[in-house]
Amino acid sequence: MCFSVVSVVLLLFILWMLVVKFRRQSHRRTDGVAKENNKPEAVFPKLLHSLYKLFFSTVSPTISGPRSLPLLGNMLDLAQDHLPIHLTALAKCYGNIYRLNCGSTTMVVLNNSEIIREALVKKWSDFAGRPHSYTGDIVSRGGRTISLGDFSEEWKAHRRVTHSALQRCTTDSLHSVIEKQAQHLCQVLRDYSGKAVDLSEDFTVASSNVITTLTFSKAYDKSSAELQKLQECLNEIVSLWGSPWISALDSFPLLRKFPNPPFSRLMKEVARRDELIGKHIEEFKKSEHKEGGTLTSSLLKCLEPQQGAANHTTLTDTHVHMTTVDLLIGGTETIAALLNWTVAFLLHRPEVQDKVYEELCCMLDVRHPQYSDRHKLPYLCALISEMLRLRPVAPLAVPHRAIRNSSIAGHFIPKNTIIIPNLYGAHHDPEVWDDPYSFKPERFLEGGGGSLRSLIPFGGGARLCLGEAVAKMEMFLFTAYLLREFKFLPASKEEPLPELRGVASVVLKVKPYTVIAHPREQ
Numbered sequence: 444m445c446f447s448v449v450s451v452v453l454l455l456f457i458l459w460m461l462v463v464k465f466r467r468q469s470h471r472r473t474d475g476v477a478k479e480n481n482k483p484e485a486v487f488p489k490l491l492h493s494l495y496k497l498f499f500s501t502v503s504p505t506i507s508g509p510r511s512l513p514l515l516g517n518m519l520d521l522a523q524d525h526l527p528i529h530l531t532a533l534a535k536c537y538g539n540i541y542r543l544n545c546g547s548t549t550m551v552v553l554n555n556s557e558i559i560r561e562a563l564v565k566k567w568s569d570f571a572g573r574p575h576s577y578t579g580d581i582v583s584r585g586g587r588t589i590s591l592g593d594f595s596e597e598w599k600a601h602r603r604v605t606h607s608a609l610q611r612c613t614t615d616s617l618h619s620v621i622e623k624q625a626q627h628l629c630q631v632l633r634d635y636s637g638k639a640v641d642l643s644e645d646f647t648v649a650s651s652n653v654i655t656t657l658t659f660s661k662a663y664d665k666s667s668a669e670l671q672k673l674q675e676c677l678n679e680i681v682s683l684w685g686s687p688w689i690s691a692l693d694s695f696p697l698l699r700k701f702p703n704p705p706f707s708r709l710m711k712e713v714a715r716r717d718e719l720i721g722k723h724i725e726e727f728k729k730s731e732h733k734e735g736g737t738l739t740s741s742l743l744k745c746l747e748p749q750q751g752a753a754n755h756t757t758l759t760d761t762h763v764h765m766t767t768v769d770l771l772i773g774g775t776e777t778i779a780a781l782l783n784w785t786v787a788f789l790l791h792r793p794e795v796q797d798k799v800y801e802e803l804c805c806m807l808d809v810r811h812p813q814y815s816d817r818h819k820l821p822y823l824c825a826l827i828s829e830m831l832r833l834r835p836v837a838p839l840a841v842p843h844r845a846i847r848n849s850s851i852a853g854h855f856i857p858k859n860t861i862i863i864p865n866l867y868g869a870h871h872d873p874e875v876w877d878d879p880y881s882f883k884p885e886r887f888l889e890g891g892g893g894s895l896r897s898l899i900p901f902g903g904g905a906r907l908c909l910g911e912a913v914a915k916m917e918m919f920l921f922t923a924y925l926l927r928e929f930k931f932l933p934a935s936k937e938e939p940l941p942e943l944r945g946v947a948s949v950v951l952k953v954k955p956y957t958v959i960a961h962p963r964e965q
């Protein structure tokens with residue numbers, strides 16, 4: 444009863460706002476066509492169209508989905524605390540492709556790797572867009588990040604230039620940068636002298652240092668106030684932006700008129716982020732590394748006018764700034780979360796660590812691991828693949844947008860439909876994976892039945908994770924160094940082992956836990 448009253452009041456309020464909006468719009472227009480529309484009868488078809496969009500989905504009627512409530516649509520589904528698990532459960536009822544409504548937006552959720560591949564890889568040019576959103580524009584300075592920018596000539600130039608700069612760094616220096624961080628991380632763990640600790644911050648510092656070294660030739664100590672400020676601010680932005688309080692503003696514009704403390708915090712953190720990164724770039728421009736082979740120096744060079752080249756790029760200082768944001772956000776919490784998941788799962792199956800350790804000792808003897816050793820270390824590689832399968836740290840990738848009318852799995856998908864690739868669901872599909880919820884690295888050994896083709900933790904197509912090569916090298920070297928040097932033991936016999944469901948926001952993280960890093964005898 445109470446719910447119905449609230450719904451009716453909200454509906455009346457929205458109707459009133461729409462009438463006011465259309466009346467204002469029609470008064471503002473002055474051209475001939477607009478004068479036609481000034482007639483009150485032209486306002487109402489538009490009003491009806493908006494209401495129609497609000498209530499009814501326009502995707503193929505053959506795509507089913509959970510019941511959509513008046514006005515709220517499927518907001519309650521989208522506000523679930525572990526969205527990837529909830530979306531995967533919905534796939535059991537509605538199939539591998541289903542629809543959700545949110546305000547006037549229609550979303551199509553894809554839950555199996557073949558369907559995801561069809562949209563992201565085979566039909567990449569139809570689905571390479573990103574949704575335009577009010578809050579996304581605030582976080583990305585009007586869509587000027589690679590991750591949130593829509594598919595356009597400017598975005599393509601931005602991605603191309605960053606991709607080549609990253610490739611150059613990967614060839615020239617990435618291996619030694621990661622090795623240095625892996626050795627430093629091992630030293631930090633040795634210094635704990637067998638104490639039970641939460642390692643998540645150490646993993647964050649190590650992965651963040653890889654990115655700051657690549658971009659600015661700078662690495663930080665865990666105690667650095669500068670690093671702490673930056674990490675705090677980026678984490679806060681990611682977690683606030685993933686919260687339903689903020690996403691609701693994209694689907695229900697009227698809510699922007701009301702006070703929203705999480706949104707005010709988001710604005711404050713974005714301003715703080717821009718101040719911190721801006722300071723870094725200005726310091727870098729003055730430093731001796733300016734001419735060196737870092738990613739930022741390559742990007743800054745692209746902005747300089749080339750002799751004889753007419754307007755060679757549309758990129759600006761803002762793009763360089765936002766590339767740093769993209770790489771720091773994309774490249775820090777993902778790797779840290781995956782390392783943290785790996786240790787958590789290894790505590791549940793300690794014999795896996797022993798097998799990796801034996802393989803490392805047998806193949807490398809006393810030598811440090813190199814990325815080129817990966818072909819000799821199948822068990823270690825199987826462990827990494829299994830972690831990427833079980834806990835894809837970007838479980839719902841980043842939403843895509845259909846930039847033209849298209850189809851997926853034979854269903855009509857109109858332009859502007861939002862596509863959610865449920866990578867978590869695809870990696871737990873019982874049709875593809877035997878015993879999908881169990882931690883079994885052996886499935887990726889020869890004859891184990893695990894399908895590398897169905898493993899899509901980095902997405903695919905035009906929007907394939909830009910840091911895939913960096914991430915693979917980091918995962919390999921960090922895991923090899925850690926498992927070579929330490930045996931991870933539970934904090935105590937009394938404490939329960941880490942909980943493995945995790946907390947899902949933009950990044951899927953394990954809940955905090957403590958662990959003992961016991962040094963192996965060398």
Ligand code: HEM
Pocket residue numbers: 563589590591602769770773774775777778781835836837839840841842864900901902903905906907908909910911913914
């Ligand atoms: C295990 C680690 C990682 C995983 C699982 C991962 C996964 C993903 C996924 C699923 C996407 C979205 C793809 C899509 O929209 O279809 C993505 C995008 C992106 N990732 Fe990663 N990522 C990882 C590490 C990194 C690293 C280390 C960097 C930077 C060095 C990075 C930078 C980016 C960027 C810039 C994008 C946006 C690409 C675009 O929109 O064109 N990621 N990542």
